[in-house]
Amino acid sequence: MTAETERVGTGPVGWIGHLVDSAAAFPGHYGRLLAANRTRTIVLTVLAIVALTYPIVYQQVFAPFSRNVFPLPFPDETTVTFMTIFAIMAIGLNIVAGFAGLLDLGYVAFYALGAYTSAFFASPHFGSVSIVLFANVADGFPGIHLPFWLILPLAVIIAATFGALLGAPTLRLRGDYLAIVTLGFGEIVPIFFKNLAAITFTFSIGGATIISLQNVNLTGGPLGINPIDPFIIFGIGFGATSGIAAVYFGILLTIIAIVVARNLERSRMGRAWGAIREDETAAEMMGVNTVRTKLLAFALGASFAGVAGAFQASYLGATTSDFFQFSTSILVLIMVILGGIGNIWGVLAGALALTYIDKSFLPWLGTRVQAVAPDFPNPTQFNFLIFGILLVAMMRFRPEGFLPSRQRAAELSVHGLQDAEEEMGVEVETDNISIAPHGQAETDRSAELPSEEKDL
Amino acid sequence: MRSSTTVRVIVALLVFQVVGVLAFGPEAFFQTEIIGLSNGLIFALVALGYTLVYGIIELINFAHGDVFMLGSMMAFLLIGPIFAVTGATPILLKVGIILLVLGLTMLATATLNVSIERVAYKPLRNAPKLAPLISAIGMSFVLQNVGLLLAGPGNKSIDNIFGTANVLTAFGVEGITINVQQIFVAVVTVPLLIALTWFVRTTRQGRAMRATAQDPDTAGLMGVDVNRTIAVTFLIAGLLAGAAGVVQILYNNTTVWNLGFRFGLNSFTAAVLGGIGNLQGAVLGAIVIGFVNAFSDRFLSANWTNAIVFGVLIAILVFRPTGLLGQQLADRA
Numbered sequence: 001m002t003a004e005t006e007r008v009g010t011g012p013v014g015w016i017g018h019l020v021d022s023a024a025a026f027p028g029h030y031g032r033l034l035a036a037n038r039t040r041t042i043v044l045t046v047l048a049i050v051a052l053t054y055p056i057v058y059q060q061v062f063a064p065f066s067r068n069v070f071p072l073p074f075p076d077e078t079t080v081t082f083m084t085i086f087a088i089m090a091i092g093l094n095i096v097a098g099f100a101g102l103l104d105l106g107y108v109a110f111y112a113l114g115a116y117t118s119a120f121f122a123s124p125h126f127g128s129v130s131i132v133l134f135a136n137v138a139d140g141f142p143g144i145h146l147p148f149w150l151i152l153p154l155a156v157i158i159a160a161t162f163g164a165l166l167g168a169p170t171l172r173l174r175g176d177y178l179a180i181v182t183l184g185f186g187e188i189v190p191i192f193f194k195n196l197a198a199i200t201f202t203f204s205i206g207g208a209t210i211i212s213l214q215n216v217n218l219t220g221g222p223l224g225i226n227p228i229d230p231f232i233i234f235g236i237g238f239g240a241t242s243g244i245a246a247v248y249f250g251i252l253l254t255i256i257a258i259v260v261a262r263n264l265e266r267s268r269m270g271r272a273w274g275a276i277r278e279d280e281t282a283a284e285m286m287g288v289n290t291v292r293t294k295l296l297a298f299a300l301g302a303s304f305a306g307v308a309g310a311f312q313a314s315y316l317g318a319t320t321s322d323f324f325q326f327s328t329s330i331l332v333l334i335m336v337i338l339g340g341i342g343n344i345w346g347v348l349a350g351a352l353a354l355t356y357i358d359k360s361f362l363p364w365l366g367t368r369v370q371a372v373a374p375d376f377p378n379p380t381q382f383n384f385l386i387f388g389i390l391l392v393a394m395m396r397f398r399p400e401g402f403l404p405s406r407q408r409a410a411e412l413s414v415h416g417l418q419d420a421e422e423e424m425g426v427e428v429e430t431d432n433i434s435i436a437p438h439g440q441a442e443t444d445r446s447a448e449l450p451s452e453e454k455d456l
Numbered sequence: 457m458r459s460s461t462t463v464r465v466i467v468a469l470l471v472f473q474v475v476g477v478l479a480f481g482p483e484a485f486f487q488t489e490i491i492g493l494s495n496g497l498i499f500a501l502v503a504l505g506y507t508l509v510y511g512i513i514e515l516i517n518f519a520h521g522d523v524f525m526l527g528s529m530m531a532f533l534l535i536g537p538i539f540a541v542t543g544a545t546p547i548l549l550k551v552g553i554i555l556l557v558l559g560l561t562m563l564a565t566a567t568l569n570v571s572i573e574r575v576a577y578k579p580l581r582n583a584p585k586l587a588p589l590i591s592a593i594g595m596s597f598v599l600q601n602v603g604l605l606l607a608g609p610g611n612k613s614i615d616n617i618f619g620t621a622n623v624l625t626a627f628g629v630e631g632i633t634i635n636v637q638q639i640f641v642a643v644v645t646v647p648l649l650i651a652l653t654w655f656v657r658t659t660r661q662g663r664a665m666r667a668t669a670q671d672p673d674t675a676g677l678m679g680v681d682v683n684r685t686i687a688v689t690f691l692i693a694g695l696l697a698g699a700a701g702v703v704q705i706l707y708n709n710t711t712v713w714n715l716g717f718r719f720g721l722n723s724f725t726a727a728v729l730g731g732i733g734n735l736q737g738a739v740l741g742a743i744v745i746g747f748v749n750a751f752s753d754r755f756l757s758a759n760w761t762n763a764i765v766f767g768v769l770i771a772i773l774v775f776r777p778t779g780l781l782g783q784q785l786a787d788r789a
Contacts, residue, residue, distance in 0.1 A: 103586050105593075169774045175585050176516050180724070181773050184766035187721075191763040326717065330593060337590065377605060385601035391594025392576050395587050 073364035084250030090351035092304020100297035101277030106186020114309025148231035159306025167298030197221025224320025340401030496746020501700035502723035505693030511733035518592035521720015522599035527701025562698035569694025603713035731779025
């Protein structure tokens with residue numbers, strides 16, 4: 001809190017100053033957190049330590065155990081990396097669907113745009129040119145090769161631009177129509193990536209050719225683009241073959257995503273999102289610029305998927321349009337709903353759990369089942385049967401998710417009551433109905449804030 | 457349909473014929489149009505299911521396309537492995553089996569659709585509007601996987617039991633083909649469409665449906681059993697989807713577990729195009745979408761067809777959410 005008064009400057013110097021301040025203030029903050037809510041702080045600390053040490057523990061203990069003693073479904077490096085990728089996406093979708101209440105069924109489009117950003121700007125795909133910028137390839141190597149710290153901002157910009165492009169015409173639409181438009185967009189983008197492989201197109205006016213494209217291969221078609229450079233920092237690659245380095249990079253990106261999302265939620269914009277989610281007309285009356293607010297929700301939400309896509313493509317070293325299907329959009333949506341729409345921690349938990357089940361647990365169960373009963377259908381094939389049942393059951397029995405945000409829980413559970421009362425001409429004051437899961441008062445929250453978030 | 461609208465639709469169709477013949481030549485144009493019409497009639501059966509349900513409870517029944525898929529899967533199992541119908545089966549037996557399959561499948565999909573409504577949508581009647589939509593998406597994945605469990609991942613094909621004879625040769629027309637399958641599509645769908653119109657317009661239950669669509673609360677106060685009416689709507693939608701499934705497998709001779717997604721979105725686009733909640737609109741929209749599919753497949757590229765259909769869907773929702781013929785109900789978007 002004292003960091004406010006000790007600001008040393010602006011720009012990078014200021015940031016470093018803030019970081020130093022936060023680091024210095026950390027023990028004190030931690031002590032206050034411990035005093036404010038002991039159980040919560042200890043649980044979070046343990047979880048953070050587990051997350052940070054897991055890759056090493058896996059490498060040293062779990063992997064040898066699974067290999068030599070008995071196969072247990074510990075998530076391996078690939079699974080953990082994908083857990084972080086989906087965590088970033090779920091946090092991003094939560095901004096659109098959770099904070100702003102705009103149901104996006106085509107979120108996979110931005111994931112694809114991010115992946116193809118990596119594919120275009122860090123691969124030998126455009127072999128007729130050679131652009132090498134700070135990248136770890138020899139000069140004159142065919143293709144465009146940009147370093148990751150240019151790829152990630154590019155992915156953010158491209159995804160955010162398309163997010164705003166999708167948002168702009170859909171501003172009038174509400175609810176289910178918006179959902180269908182986003183779905184259509186999510187289907188069209190991969191179709192474009194799949195089909196723009198052999199473009200032959202001539203456009204001429206009065207005999208003068210304006211545009212002439214002959215057999216242009218933009219996206220690699222159904223085969224996609226392969227290989228893609230891995231992200232490289234100081235000679236350490238973050239590709240699928242580099243073991244735990246990629247995992248830590250994923251964890252770092254996820255932490256950044258959480259911090260950004262938390263700050264957005266608490267910003268003026270975050271409150272505006274809450275307002276349009278609750279009642280768009282009322283929000284507009286109170287002076288919220290709904291156009292700007294919605295467009296920013298789409299753009300910012302999309303940029304998270306852009307980062308996730310760029311990381312995924314460079315991690316796998318290849319991308320094709322088949323990665324980006326409607327089912328991926330829905331998988332991310334299920335993560336958000338399962339965890340608790342609107343609550344970043346719930347969404348994070350949902351993403352980690354579902355990706356783990358999808359990528360580690362079901363394949364393990366599959367091999368176990370096949371070993372015992374070879375004729376039994378393999379559960380990996382029916383992951384979406386499980387997820388579908390989960391979605392229907394969640395909507396029916398716990399629509400607010402397992403770790404709900406308090407506002408959404410209140411909205412979803414008193415809604416029926418409110419409708420009934422409204423019809424009788426009685427007004428219900430939602431404020432009086434408090435659904436605080438741990439009996440915390442609203443004022444407790446500010447004391448719980450980790451210091452880094454306030455200072456960033 | 458108001459008479460001025462009817463006139464406009466007829467004029468638009470005539471202009472389309474003239475422009476099409478001039479642009480593509482008569483043979484290619486009429487041939488494509490026939491294919492489009494056959495596709496469109498099947499889309500119409502499914503689109504009516506979307507439009508009926510949306511008209512009554514304002515739910516995009518995402519699982520509807522997959523109910524249709526299960527219908528076509530069941531028809532595949534009955535016609536292929538179980539009854540083993542081939543082109544060589546005697547004609548009377550063939551007709552009998554088709555009628556039996558049609559009856560069984562329609563019964564099964566109708567039961568399924570009513571059960572889905574019971575399990576997945578009815579408990580959410582008072583929930584926020586997006587809750588049943590998300591539930592429907594979940595249900596769609598469940599049904600797809602049921603199809604996958606039943607039939608496995610590959611395409612499932614039956615013999616072409618109608619043969620490849622061209623009906624038009626009997627009338628001395630060369631160059632354009634109408635085969636028996638296409639006649640069959642019309643023979644099954646057109647009576648069903650007429651029967652549905654009759655049901656909704658003249659019967660007591662049909663009146664209850666229209667009343668519920670306008671205002672469920674007032675309809676309830678006037679003595680309409682709203683829950684029963686909604687169940688009947690899902691029943692009718694299921695019957696039509698089952699019929700569409702049988703027609704689809706006999707027309708295309710192949711089905712696959714994820715057929716419902718694309719087919720369903722085509723049909724939903726048709727329903728939105730015609731003005732969701734509007735029965736005639738759904739049929740008109742379906743025929744237009746059938747044409748769009750057929751013309752895009754033939755004159756552009758099958759790779760782009762889906763993108764074009766989705767583009768049409770987005771364009772309508774964004775620029776004219778009431779559809780071509782307008783909704784029967786106000787303030788939908």
